[in-house]
Amino acid sequence: MLTPNVNVSHGEAAPVIASDAPDRVQCFQFGFTPRWAKKQFYTINARSEGDHNTANDPRYTGAMGILQKPMFRQSIRDRRCLIIADAFIEGPEREKLTKPYVVYPKTGERPMAFAGIWDEWSDPATGSLTRSFAILTTVANGVLQAIGHHRSPVVLDPGDERAWVDLSTPLQDITALMRPCSEGRLNAYPITSAIRDPRANGSHLLQPVGERIHPEWTYEIHESMESFGMGESRAKSQRGHGQQGSLF
Secondary structure, three states: OOOOOOOOOOOOEEEEEEOOOOOOOEEEEEOEOOOOOOOOOOEOEEEOOOOOOOOOOOOOOOOOHHHHOOOOOOHHHHOEEEEEEOOEEEOOOOOHHHOOEEEEEOOOOOOEEEEEEEEEEEOOOOOOEEEEEEEEEEEOOHHHHHHOOOEEEOEOOHHHHHHHHOOOOOHHHHHHOOOOOOHHHEEEEEOOHHHHOOOOOOHHHHOOOOOOOOOOOOOEEOOOEEEEOOOEEEEOOEEOOOOOOOOO
């Protein structure tokens, strides 16, 4: 059984659906180490554009340079995965997590899936095996731009998720998926900067401290509550209220 974690840090385990077993959930380490590395890395993001689009122009539609990056070029071809999450945390490019936001599916479809790559690394000293992953990033869509951030995870449409982990999918189709999702799929609201402490955890960290990027006028809060976790509670049924569960 997965333990809710609203503040996943590098080196921690998180649920993925990987290309070697696309019909089941596995837990891999967050922080990618390629199979050929002599020491362990904790690379959490992989730029879809690689060394292209250094200005992070949101209008970029050119080549996906990840195909040529030595660290990622093999895994993008033969070890892809879906990273399962209810939301993600992001802040402005300059203030970072001193001014954090929760970014979540506006439509209420949870969880969502980020495009990822994975690999299996063998420790030369001990022979122990570690499976780890990185999240692919792309240019910011409208919601991330409103926050002031220059990048976004590649959030896959539900209809594209199986194609991403199917290694028979043509590579040109895979690169076509490395684009920002539509602005209408996501919304965001500010939360406490306490989230920047990697030791901090708990759903209280996700409570809004300000207004959403896009107002959501219609919502319902039911008096019927259910217990979960360590005595916490949440609304049993709600629509458009924006409360989030675990990020992974």
